[in-house]
Amino acid sequence: MTEAAENRAGSGSGDAADRAREAVVEAALGRLDLDTKARLLAGQDMWSLPELPGIGLRSLVMSDGPIGVRGVRWTADDPSVALPSPTALAATWDPVLAHRAGVLLAQEARRKHVHVLLAPTVNLHRSPLGGRHFEAYSEDPYLTGRIGAGYVRGVQSGGVGTTVKHFVANDAETDRFTVDNLVPERALRELYLAPFEAIVENAHPWGIMTAYNSVNGTTMTEHHHLVNEVLRGEWGFDGFNVSDWTAARSTVGAIEGGLDVAMPGPDTVYGEALAAAVRAGRTEEAKVDEAVRNVLRLAARVGILEGAEPVVTELPGTVDGEALAREIAHRSFVLVRNENATLPLRPGTVALSGAAARDARVLGGGSATVFPAHVVSPLDGLTAALPEGSLTYTVGADPNEELAVADKGFTLRAECRDRDGELIGTGSAPNGHLQWMGNDLPEGVTHDNLHTVDLRGTFTPRVGGAHTFGIKGLGAFTLTVDGTVRFDGTQLPTEDSPFTAFFGAPEERARVDLTADETYEVSLRQVVVQPEGAPLRMVGFSLVHQEPRRDPDELIAEAVEAARAADTAVVVVATTERVESEGFDRGNLRLPGRQDDLVHAVAAANPNTVVIVNSGSPVELPWREEVAAVLLTWFPGQEGGGALAGVLTGAHEPGGRLPTTWGPLADAPVTQVVPVDGALPYGEGAFIGYRAWERDGRTPAYPFGHGLGYTDWTYESIEPSTGDGDVDAGSAATVTVRVRNSGARPGREVVQLYLRPAEADGERPVRWLAAFAGVEAGPGESAEAVLGIPRRAFEIWDEDAGTWVFVKGSYEVAAGRSITDRRVVATINV
Known part of the structure; x- marks a missing residue:
């Protein structure tokens, strides 16, 4: 499918x-009336807006993504298909697969x-230390x-x-609620706003989510310039604008700044406060009417406003979620x-090691x-894939x-009790983690009648x-294991954040000797107290656990012995939720624990060592020259293990290319x-990612766009054309690249095109993806x-003029396999 065809796909219905x-x-x-309009904009609970039967409006329901649809309940009782991480989706370099x-x-x-x-999430990988980069796509805006x-x-x-988020410059997690990101206008336009602009132009999203942070002195939920003048004015966005949860701070500032909906409801800066501000x-x-109009337009588009035909009246065919999850993973x-050619695996024995091979992330x-x-x-x-034995x-x-x-090994449920100890409701407790936000409570339970919650089971x-x-x-907790109270006390916050309970560090409270394969009763009780001034009512805590810690040297020695006896050694290394997650940034790019030591030791014992890197974003690989093969699998989704087996055995080709530069932190530009x-x-201005690596003349471990397959490709020719030469009037330049599969098996190649101005300009990158x-x-x-090549590839933002400027001249256009592996070159004049 061409880019033009992609732009038409799913764009909505016609003018009539x-x-x-x-x-x-x-x-x-x-x-x-005014009060009803103000109430609609405040939301009614954690995930929805109120219904208004008088106008035939049903309640509009929202849910978190992006790799699955959780729904309004954070529960394993209603499971969701889990696709690979957004970094993985971007690594396919395939917008049709993203579609x-x-x-x-x-469907979900x-x-x-x-x-x-x-x-x-279309924020950029400004720095490899960003803790939530697995949820964004790339360092490159295009x-x-x-x-x-x-x-x-x-x-x-x-x-x-959809709600494209987080608008804008929410590129790190540290102090994200209060940080003022000072972004030069040119970098803002050429990098951070660019993905939002492209999506608004080419996909017409029905929603945008504004971020917690400020940009150049103004919080994003009140940013009149970026929301009203740029997003709605210049770009013509006609969808609804919803705050990130609890981000809205000012009634007048938000409505004047173009925020339509303040979530979660009903206690927000809108509702009664908004009606009072108008009076x-x-x-x-x-201004209230304009916000309500945007919400009603969204409701009409999704089919919950009586009398309005939804945009989509014929739904796509049913999709096999498991099959698609596997396909996205291996691609x-x-x-x-x-x-x-260590991979695909040759016939023989395989020694697999790494805790993440058994307990996949x-x-x-x-x-x-x-x-x-x-989860596979x-x-x-x-x-399942290799011969028995x-x-x-x-x-x-x-x-x-x-x-x-x-x-692993736990079976738990949540029991809710009132002050008299009476059972008032039960709920699931997936993975020992309980998280109820707003009114997302078990049936029969309210925040007013809830006194204690017990995670109880075996x-x-x-x-x-x-x-x-x-x-x-x-809060106050009581931990009981095998009939004995192991902890009875209070855990206090260590930082001033409304989400410390969810993203903070776990506390060790007991060590208990247990026998393998025997079943023990366990429970964790919390006395529920809602902190004063909390932005929303929530119940959230986890029972955490760690298996007996064996001597790390013994574990490595066992893996080395097995590797030495096998034809191929496969080591799976990974990050953890305390390394990559929402709520905090990383302090370094090292793999946690003794995983680097494990790889060094196994590689020394077996020259045919393959390392599988199970992380959502870059990590340092100090052993990369010591091993035979390195395969990056990101966070591969629920079918990741099956996809991995298919790639290692050669049933499928590893199809990915790096969407972000990988290199040591010491050399990272930001x-x-x-x-x-x-x-x-x-x-750093406009110089992040490969733009900065190229400018500084540094060599990363693996460059942007890099990725090998199981076949070879020869680049035979490149032929540029600007048609009638009227690129300045809006037509795009076109480049045709011919490649040949010069290997022994079928394959897929990602042809990448990079522009470089003939005359060096220190304010522009050396070259960029076009x-x-x-x-x-x-x-x-x-x-x-x-x-x-879109017109924008030849444009820069002129800060003095406050506009885009088309830069005429001669450009080198190079096609190849990565930013550094350019195979054929031509010149184009525009």
Whole structure:
């Protein structure tokens, strides 16, 4: 599918249908009084807006994404398909595949009665230390915009709205509620706003979410310039603008700044406060009307406003979620090293090691968390794929240096009791983690009648010895294991954050000797207290656990012995939820625990060592030159282990290319993510990612765009054309690249096109990504990639003039396999 075809896919219906919906919206708006309008904009609970039967408006329901649809309940009782992480989706370099992912998520949303998905995240990988980068796509705005537009079109083709987030410059987690990001205008336009602009233009999203942070002195929920003048004015965005949860701070500031909905409701800066502000003359009712109009337009589009035909009347065909999750996974895996064609695996024995091979990390932490019906680990996948008796497994090293939520061997439920100790409701407790926000409580339970919550059930350990138990959360707790109270006390906050209970560190509270395969009673009780001034009412805590800690040297020695006896050694290394998650940034790029030591030792014992890197964003690989192959699998989703087995055995080719530069932290161009006196200057300007690596002449471990397959490609020719030469009037330049599969098996190549101005300009990057396309061919066959270069690729933002300027001249246009592996070059004059 061409880029133009992508732009048409899922973009909505025609002008006549739009006008008809607008007429219904205006009629409905005219029947609402001020108080009702203000109440609609405040929301009614954690995830929804109130219904208004008088105008035929049903309650609009939102849900977190982006790799699954959780629904309004954070529960494993209603499982969700879990796709690979957004970094993995971007690594496919395939907007059409992103579109297919969106179609599946729309299907999941409809199944869970959700109208709007709170995704995708299109912030940039400004620094590799960003803790939530697994939830964003890339360091490059063009790649981010293309993947994000495909995703949005896919979701909305299923009749479900999207909210592109977090608008704008929410590129790190440290002090994200209060930080003032000081972004130069040129960097803001050319980098951070660029993906949002491209998605608005090419995918017409029905929603935008504004961020917690400030930009250049103004909090984003009140940013009149960026929301009203840029987003709505220049770009013509006509969807609804919703705050990030609890981000709205000022009634008049928010409504004047273009914020339509303040979530979660009902206690927000809107509602009664907004109606009072209008009556006091502090803002105009016309501004309230415009916000309500945007909400009603969204309701009409998704089909919950009586009399308005929804945008989508014929839904896409049913998607097999498990099959698509596997496909995205193997097409996202990036083979960055493959000496002597170590992969695919040759016949023989395989020694698998790494705790993450058995207990897979398939998704990132925080609000992106969903609960799949099952997870296929690398051990599961390889056990099923390899001949019986050919695979051995040892732990080798465990990345979890802290306690993790109770999972393997635990069976738990939540019991809710009132002050008299009477049972008033029960709920699920997935993985020992309980999180109820707003009115997301079990049936029969309210915040007013809830006094205690017990996580209660059994634990059957898979190994014997001293098991460690602990608590993650705030408040008064009682921990009981095997009939004995092990802790009875209070945990207090260590920082001033409303989400400390969810994102803070776990506390060790007891060590208990247990016997393998015996079943023990366990419980954790919390006395529920709502802190004064909390932005929303919530109940959240976790029972955490750690298996007996064996001597790390012994574990590594066992893995080395197994590796030495095998034909191939496969080591799975990973990050943990305390390394990559929402709520905090990383302090370094090292793998946790003794995993690096494990790889060094195994590689010394077996020259055919393959390392699987299970992380959502870059980590340092100090052993990368010592091993035969390195395969990056990101957070691969629920089917990751099956996809991995398919790639290792050669049933599938690893199809991914790096969406972000990988290199050591010492060489990274941007490492400042901690504000100083509340402000974080983006002093690097427009130079992040490969732009900065290229400018500084530094060589990363693996460059942007890099990725190997199981076949070879020869770049035969490049032919540029500017048509009639009228690029300045808006037409795009076109480049045709011919490649040949010069290897022995079928494959897919991602042809990447980079521009470089003939005359060096220190204020512009050395070169930048201008276009890309995927092609497929069998052995000996050739294929053509026709790449259209958008006008914006030749433009810069002129800060003095406050406008885009088309830079005429001569450009080198190079096609190749990465930013540094450019195979064919031509010149284009515009």
